[in-house]
Amino acid sequence: MTASAMTALRSAMVAAVGPAYVTDEPGEHPGLRVTPGSAAEVAEVIRRTGELGATIHPIGARRRPVEASADDRERVFISTSRLDQVLQLDEHSLLVHTQVGLTGQALERILAPRGLSLGDYPPVVLASSIGGIIAVRTPGKSSARHGFFEDAVVGVSAVLADGRTVHTRVAPRRSTGPDLARVLCGSEGTIGFITSAVLRIHKVPEARLVGAYLLPSMEAAINAVYLALREEAAPSGIRIYDAAEAARHFSNLELAPDQVLMCAGTAGPTDLAACDRDLITSAVIAEGGWATDTGLAELWWRRLHEGEPTPAPLPTLQVMGTPTKLQVVYRAVIAEAARLGTSASAHISRFDPDGGLLFVTLGDEAQTATIEKVAAAAGGWLLGARATKLDGYLRSLRAVLDPRGIMNPGTLA
């Protein structure tokens, strides 16, 4: 782009949002960073950017570097940081209409004094902006108790490539016809720029219960989890530690080599929470396990939700496995680590009906890529893996909605 075209773009952005909110964005693929203060300003920025032939790159809490395209068009990075207002809270219907620049944690801080919550999603997920959480579908954004985060999305408002705004919630969810919000969930900024969302929320649970169990093997523990889930237990969290991981995380806990520790949390009205805990206990017993020191589960929960430090190092490898593949992937990863002569410890968590996430910490990080290949060959899905079979349809949709290819062109390419 020529200097005069760049000047025209900067002037157009300043006209849309004011000079205080247009800065230079450095980096490998530099551009302008624009921070609109309203959905109307987002629409104006996108409309003007498209007219001037530049590309749009939404940014939320920026937990992932933007995959800006390397083409020679000028880039406009649009930050959601000023879209940080709750627009409406309906405590009767348990719905919140929020702008997307708020992080999940910030929204939790607004909801908590009213006895409300987004739900039992992993705290690390809620460090992202609401826009980022909705725009990127990842296996960890779910809880057995509250489902996938996208299920909580009752409607979204988004700006399309030509500056038009779409609101998917114009009727209650029980109306008929296709749900366009689904297209925007997980579209990583390629279909539209999400400015606000209506989310299903929950009451803060009356009771939280935790339990710790020992089981004879990883297979038995995974079987117990799915036995309980098939019985419709809705735990707020479950984690299985293999013996090496248990020794790393809990001092003085020595398990037999094949044994595993399972920690589980349940929540809700006291009777329901107790019922869910009993379902999990029964499933553990059915798989040859037994209850152990609840203090272990209390420590697990405090580390997860109350900021108590988790022993370093952090996992080096994350793999998603379906219920039937989880144990196969776990065994393949551990066997490969042993073959390569590196230590490996693992835990599995974020269980839902689709599967769970295996987190592995390797003694030698340099072996990560080799072990990832083995995990994928065993049927695991690596962090960021995407089903690409429907890419033709996605490309057609993008071509219709965004013929100039300006919306996050380096993403889902």
Ligand SMILES: Cc1cc2nc3c(=O)[nH]c(=O)nc-3n(C[C@H](O)[C@H](O)[C@H](O)COP(=O)(O)OP(=O)(O)OC[C@H]3O[C@@H](n4cnc5c(N)ncnc54)[C@H](O)[C@@H]3O)c2cc1C
């Ligand atoms: C492909 C991919 C896979 C990931 N997998 C995992 C995982 O398995 N586990 C995990 O813990 N983390 C994962 N992450 C990292 C991170 O947890 C998520 O991306 C998170 O949702 C990012 O939120 P954020 O607010 O930091 O957004 P950012 O990192 O700033 O943006 C993430 C993506 O969403 C787009 N985006 C942001 N806001 C909007 C908006 N308002 N409208 C439209 N598009 C928007 C951005 O352009 C970018 O493409 C993954 C990230 C990506 C991109």
